[in-house]
Amino acid sequence: MNFFWFPLEDLPFIVLAMLVAFTVHEFAHAWTAYKFGDSTAYEAGRVTLNPMAHIDWIGLIFLVVAGFGWAKPVPVRRSRFKRPRLMSILVTAAGPFSNLLLAFIVLFVFYALVAAGVMNDSSDAALATLWTFLKYWLQINFVLFIFNLIPLPPLDGYRIVEEFAPLRIRLQLQRFEQWSFFIFLLLVFVPPLRAATIGPLFELRDPIFRGMLDLLGTLFGSSVNESFINLLIKMQMTVA
Template sequence: MIEDSDGFNPFVNKRSGGIRHAGVLLLYSVILHELAHGWVAYKMGDETAKWLGRLTLNPIKHLDPIGSLMLLIIGFGWAKPVPVNLENIPAPQRRKGLILVSAAGVTANIIIAFIALLLWRLLSPEPGGMVYQVLYTLSYINILLAAFNLIPIPPLDGSKILMGFTPESFNRVLHQIEPFGFFIVLGLLLVGALNPVINVFQSGIISFISLFLPS
């Protein structure tokens, strides 16, 4: 675990710190998550995201009406998924492409969290100050986003990563579930069934990031 001299732990303490710009940090964290999907797909031969103007940090290109409304109401939302057409990736690399493209968003969130925590460690900002709150919130949001997206239920990234390793017969089942996946995930979240899974992924991400932080 990573704590400062006052025992503050950005992974255990779940307070937002009253930060006014948490919504902006969340918005751009989600945008970078989606942008990473499109960028990796583009590098592997699929230019769909580029054609649709989604390889940009312009938030207007990424805003989802419902996700934006939820952000305003409950403080947590989402962006429009970046469209990816795996058929544009050469067949021999298609499974590899599925794994890399699907993992790109989570990887982006982990990198953002690492940078925030590295700065938090190096700068040792004053507890309660704006820099302290920004770095804490940025790290927490991105670790949560990465952990949530690793859940292997369609349409979350974890299911797509899993499909890169599983047989087609199993993947067809996941494809059949995908139209209902949002409601499945929402229902499981409401009853708290996904909390243990998210906590496990969060702990793993924290341990991984900690390996690269200075002591």
């Protein structure tokens, strides 16, 4: 029985990509809050790209085994912001959008290498290794970006929705936060619930992915786009 959602031999690539994705995500929260005037995360040593400051090892193990996980939450005191609601939204959004940026960076690398004709020999062992690492980098950062948009505590999407909600609604929502983890597990592990709730959100990945490819096609020339997409399909570079 396979307890992992990926080939076991790919574990080093998975762990490395996760460390980078989680670290940049939490750093983005901490750095943005610090720039907006809240030094709480800075004083806690979280404005750093050192993975040890951000990684929750249990959350990392869950992500490796089950396909979802978490890092240490960044402490933020919104009362220190000059414009608490707006700046809180931007601090929260900085995390998932940092993962979107990482996904775009790896697509840029893919595109540049394909445009240069470097990645056309799939039989080369070194290139195959590079493809594998970049594939997981792309997949994990896309998943973290979309997954964190789910409006369920303690995910970033919930914190953003909470900031837009009136105080009366926010107080009502807080009553259910203690049950959020159990609701989260139901949504992840019960297929009908997952399809009805999380599924539609993940449909965003295709237009986002295509939009990035169109932008790269503008930068590198549209002639690369078709061959690039075909190569992604050939190498099973699905964003899932």
